[in-house]
Every structure is written in C-alpha cells, then in structure tokens.
Amino acid sequence: MLRGSPVGAFHPLKIALGTAIIVLSVGAVYLSTLIFERQEMLAKVSRYNVAWSAGQGVNEFLRLRQRVSELAAGEGSKQEAQLRFEIVKNRLELFRSGEFQPFVLEADDRRRTVESLSNFLHRAEMLIEQVEIPATARAILSEMIPLEGDLIGLAAEANNYGGQQVARDQQELLQLHWTFSALAWGLVLCTFVLIVLLERRHRLLIQAQQKLHALNATLVQTSGDLEKANSAAHAANDELITQNRLFDTALHNMSQGLCMFGEDRRLIVSNRRLATMYGLSPESLRPGSTLEDITRLTVQTGICSRDNAENIHSEQLSLIARKKRGTLLQELSDGRVISILHQPMNDEGWVATYDDITERHLAEAQMVHMARHDALTDLPNRILLRDRMVSELARCQRHQRSAALFCLDLDHFKNVNDTLGHSMGDRLLREVAARISTLVRREDTVARLGGDEFVILQADVTQPADVDQLAQRILEALSEPYELDGHQVIIGVSVGVAVTSGISDDPDTLLKNADLALYRAKEHGRGTYRFFEPEMDARLQRRRTIELDLRAADFDQEFDVVFQPIVNIHTLQVTTLEALLRWPGCRHGPVETEEIIAIAEATGLIVNLGEWVLEKACRAAVKLPGELNFAVNLSPTQFMRGDVVEMVSRVLAATGFPANRLELEVTETLLLEDSQRSSCALRDLRALGVRISLDDFGTGYSSLGYLRKYTVDKIKIDRSFVEQISTNQDHMAIVHAIVSLAHALGMKTTAEGIETEDQLEIVRATGCDEVQGYLFSPPKSLAEITDSLGNRRSKAAAA
Secondary structure: OOOOOHHHHHHHHHHHHHHHHHHHHHHHHHHHHHHHHHHHHHHHHHOOOHHHHHHHHHHHHHHHHHHHHHHHOOOOOHHHHHHHHHHHHHHHHHHOOOOHHHHHHOOHHHHHHHHHHHHHHHHHHOOHHHOOOHHHHHHHHHHHHHHHHHHHHHHHHHHHHHHHHHHHHHHHHHHHHHHHHHHHHHHHHHHHHHHHHHHHOHHHHHHHHHHHHHHHHHHHHHHHHHHHHHHHHHHHHHHHHHHHHHHHHHHHOOOOEEEEEOOOOEEEEEOHHHHHHOOOOHHHOOOOOEHHHHHHHHHHOOOOOHHHHHHHHHHHHHHHHHOOOEEEEEEOOOOOEEEEEEEEOOOOOEEEEEEEOHHHHHHHHHHHHHHOEOOOOOOEOHHHHHHHHHHHHHHHHHHOOEEEEEEEEEEOHHHHHHHHOHHHHHHHHHHHHHHHHHHOOOOOEEEEEEOOEEEEEEEEEOOHHHHHHHHHHHHHHHHOOEEEOOEEEOOEEEEEEEEOOOOOOOHHHHHHHHHHHHHHHHHOOOOOEEEOOHHHHHHHHHHHHHHHHHHHOOHHHHOEEEEEEEEEOOOOOEEEEEEEEEOOOOOOOOOOHHHHHHHHHHHOOHHHHHHHHHHHHHHHHOOOOOOOEEEEEOOHHHHHHOOHHHHHHHHHHHHOOOHHHEEEEEEHHHHHHOHHHHHHHHHHHHHOOOEEEEEEEOOOOOOHHHHHHOOOOEEEEOHHHHOOOOOOHHHHHHHHHHHHHHHHOOOEEEEEOOOOHHHHHHHHHHOOOEEEOOOOOOOEOHHHHHHHHHHHHHHHHHO
C-alpha cells in the first residue's frame, strides 16, 4: 500500500480518531463526575445552617430568661413565659438533629452544654406551670443563669464552625472550577487536532465528516451540560450570598456584642451591638484591629476608666495565654455592668461575647438586700441580725466586752389592726421602726423579726447603766402618741433584755434568753422591761416538758376530777359542787391546776380536755341527789376554737344530766375578746337551760358595760378580795359593792376562798348569797363527797 494513499493514511487517522473518541468519552464521564460533585458541594453549602440554629436557640433562651425575670419581679405574663419555654424545647430538638448533631458531638463541652440545657428543660417542665409565683420564677431563673454563658459560647463556636466549613467548601469549588476549565480547554485542543488531521486527510473527507458529525453532536451535548453546570454555579453563588446576608443579619441583630480574633490576634469580625455598647463607631472596629487598639478606644470615649480597661485587658491576656474559657465582669463609667465571655477557638484565636447584665445585676443586688431586710420597714431581718450577732459576740469574746439584746413586743398592736385596718397597722410599724432607729448608735442594730416584734442589738456595752437607759428610752419613745391620718394612736411596748456573759454566748441562746425576759415582762402587766434570769429558762424547760406530757396523756388514765362544795351562806347547805381538774398521773410530780390550764389553753388542748372534764362531771353528777347543781369551768379558748354550744349539748345528751342543774363558769376575758361571738354563744347556752356564772370577778378588766350587755346568773367574787377582808376595809367595801351591784342586776353572788369564821361573818354581812372555801371543805373525790353529803343528811335528820 502506498504511503500517501488513503488506505495507508486511514490507519494513523483511525488511530488518531479512536484516541480522540476515547479522550472525549473519558472527558465526558469526568465532566459528569465533576458536575455531580459540584452539585453535591453546592447542596452541602446550602445546608450549613449550624450558626443560624445556634443563634436562634440562644436568642429564644434569653427571651425565656427575660420573661421569667419579669415574673420573678411580680410582673409579666405566665402564658408568654410558657410559650417561650415551648420554643426553647423545639430549639433543643434542632440541636440534636441534622447538621447540628455532628457539630455538637465534635467537642465534649458542646455535648455537655446541650445535655445541661436538656436537663434544665426537664426540671423546669415541672415548675413552669407555677412560674407566676415569684419564688418559683426565681428558682427557674437561678438554673438558667449558669446556662446562659454556655449557650452563648455554643453559638460563638457554631459561628466559627460554619465559617470554617464555608471557607473549605469555597476552596473545593474553586478547585473544581479550574479542573473543569482545564478539561474544557483540553477538549478544544483535541477538536483542533482533529480539524488539522481532517485538513491533511482531505481524501478521507466523507469518513472524517461522519466522525466529525458524531464528535460535533458530542460537543453540543457537552456544551449543554456546561451551560447547565454554569447555571448551577450561579445559583450556588446566589445561595452563598443569601447565606452570608443571613449570617450578617443574625450577627448584627444579636442582643450581645461579639468579636472574633484570629491566630494573629487581630480582629476578624465584630457586630454593631459591640460598638453601640461601648459608644464606638462601627468603622472603628475594623478587621485587623488588635485587642489593645479596642481597649484604647474605650478609654478615649470615656466609657471605661484607664484602670478598669487595663485590668480587663490584663485578665483577657491571661485567658488567651492559658487558652482558657472564662467570664469577666466590667463596670462601665455610666454604671452599666458588662459580662464578657471569653471562648478560645481551636487555633490561636478566640471569640468574645459581651452581654449587658445591668438589670440582672441590680435585680440580684436587690434580691440579696431583700433576703436580708424586712420588706415593710427595710430594717435587717432575722438572717442579717444573726450574722451581726455572730460578729458582735465574737468581738465581745476577743476584747472581753459585753453586748445586750433587746426583744420588743408592741402592746395592744392587734387593736390597731382590728379597728383601723392592716394598712394603718403597717404605717404604725414603720413609725415604730423610725423611732427605734433614732434611739440607737451607728454601731447598734435594729431588726424586725415579723409582726410587731423588733430586736435591738446594743454593741460595746461598757456600763450596765447603758442598758437600763436604753430600755427606759425605748419605753418612753414608743409610748408617745402616733398621728396616723388624723387618728391618734397610743400603744405601749414590753421589753426583754439579755446581756452577754462574755464566755460562751451564741446568738440562738441570747435571743432565747431575751425572749424569755420579754415573756416575763408581759406577765408583769406590759409596758415595762425585764432582764433575763437563769430561773426563767428552768421554768421554760418545765413548761415544755409538761406540754409534751400533756399532749401524750391518756385523760381517763392520768387525770381526775374532784369537787368542792358551794354553800348557801344562810342555811349552810350545799347547793352546788364545782368540778376541778387534777393530774395525779403526771410523771414529773404535782402540777398546779392553773399551770395545766394555761399550757392547755396555749396549745389548744383545752378544747378536748375541757369536754372531757364536763363529761366526767356530768356522769358523776347523775349519781348524786337531784337538788344539787354542778359547776364546770369553760375556757375562752373553748369559745374561740370550738363550737362550745354543740359540745355542751352533746355531753348533756350523752350523760342524761339535766341542763337546769349545770352552771358554766366563764371569765371576764371571754367577754372582752370577742363580744359578738361570745354574746351569741352565751345566749344559746342559756337557751339550753344552762346557768352562766362569771368567775374571778374583779381581777381583770371589770366593766359595768359588759355586765349590762351579757346576761349572767351569778358573779363569783375572787378570793384575792376575801383573803384580807377582815383586815382591809377597802376589800370589804369592794365586796359589798360587788354584791350590791349583782343584786341590783338580779344576779346571785358567791365568795371564794372562805377559810375562817371571821371571813364568813363579814361576807355574810355584805349580803352575799353563797360561799366556797376550805372552811367548809377542800376539793374531794366523788366518793368522799358522797360520804360527806350522807353525814350531813344524817346530822340534819337527827337534829
């Protein structure tokens, strides 16, 4: 075959064409692969929303904290807080799914932050229904505060993470672009070679044209693919621009200031909030600035003092050198407080977020103040008082000095509340606090423990007379009239004083001793002061012991009822038996009836104990002759705490004892404490047929007014007037006046405590109807009373 013949030239051309086809095929496949990879990269770029999710989660968490803070302050809406709580829960699900999950699992501190948020939401779910309660809101808020910094740090890391991912993807897209361009140029070169070969082999034009048509079709298809790829690249670029715009929007609309520094310690990015926070222009925080440049700018604007700025800068440098995460607090010149969260990045750079926590700082300071001060008077409360007592007692022991503690209780304060209202009572308490504060020195402490109880800690007592003088000044100052909206209010005060021993004093013991002394001052008629004495504590311990025994006592096994006769003064015949309580089963020895009753009244046990005495007496009375009446004492507490009318009706029905033979003895205190309730109860008891006797008349706040208002059947003259009636003309005159008054009102009288014949004769001369006392009989058991009555009847029959 000739060298230049078409047949001879076909073989090289065939090889060249075959090679070109192979190259084009490989190129097409590779182009398809590149296009697929570019589409995957673009899709991946479009899914980089980790920073946005983190930013939104932080924003929703801060909005929830704001709503809870408002509720903790007594303001805000519970529904708004619950809505924000549900949004935060939804944001937590975003943190656990999609592209965010690999970001969280990449670092232990991110995983702990998400876990902490999840645990907080789980605990808060049980409290959110009661978030309108300030105490519950403060409990939720106390758990949110530690999470705030962690979440902001998580958002900062997410921003960094997203930025790094976008940068890498852009680099890969650029590499794909250059590879694509090189391949396209290679295809063009291959086409040029084919054209040269066709030019040189014109004799094979037909065959070459057929192949050229095929190659052209391939090139057309490839060109279409290239156009599609180019369109896709433009779309990806638009999406990237949109993502950048969203990132900028989120960055510049954060409630916190933010700045990011690279490994060269120069500013990479910051937001407008940071510039606004420090009074800087956004242009002044340009990329490339150093931390020293920014610190210098804050000093120049006057928002930070030089010392303050240098201290914060030094602390930041320390965190940078140690690559540690930390939070700094900076107080600006205008009083704002900024929390700076420093978070190192994986390289040598860091991210810092700046949060204005002025309101939270002030709220926390206010909460600390409120926790240690009384809300009404702004005086120290029990907590702060105890702290100062601890410090003062320690100082006294070191320097061998003394201190005094005054417990103050206002006399008749309840009457002010009842007559003028609680708002006026609150004003009175503020006035009292102001007066007390003027009586003490700067080193002394005035505190309010609650109600109308005040405490004064007198420090550095050098002379015992100092304590007496202060106590006297307190009595005088607080007894002066108060002018409250046109009302003149006069109250008094009772004071108990305990002075340190200087050896082993402690706050609780000192306060207890002063309280015991106050109790003694009240016992002595109020309006006075008493010092603590050791025997006061012994009496308190005895009272507590008896109270515990009384609570655990079996009435039927340990208690007994005895009876003392009441005698007609003219016939000397027994007309009535008075039932009296005894406690022979007490494990701590004999206890006076008055002491038992006082403790029972204070604890409320008198309601059950009084009913037991009444039932015991009625059951015993059924067995005795029908002409005898029986008298049983009723406590004012039984009227206040129980339905005394129902109780008496129930006992009479259960025992079958006639109501007209029962006398119920009440004291003057009952008639003074609750006139409306007492009047109704006494009227209903008289309606049952029961007679009412007024016991211990003349010893309390005796008043002709309540004798006129309350209808009673008998007045019992207290033994204190009878004891000295033979030697004291005043007492005889008082007894005579009481008898005359009672007879004028249609009431009988009984004189208690008759022990001598002289007393009997004098009382008889006053016109008294009945007498009672040891001259006739001491209290006896039912069996002894039965024998005594039998003997009396036998003597009367014999006579």
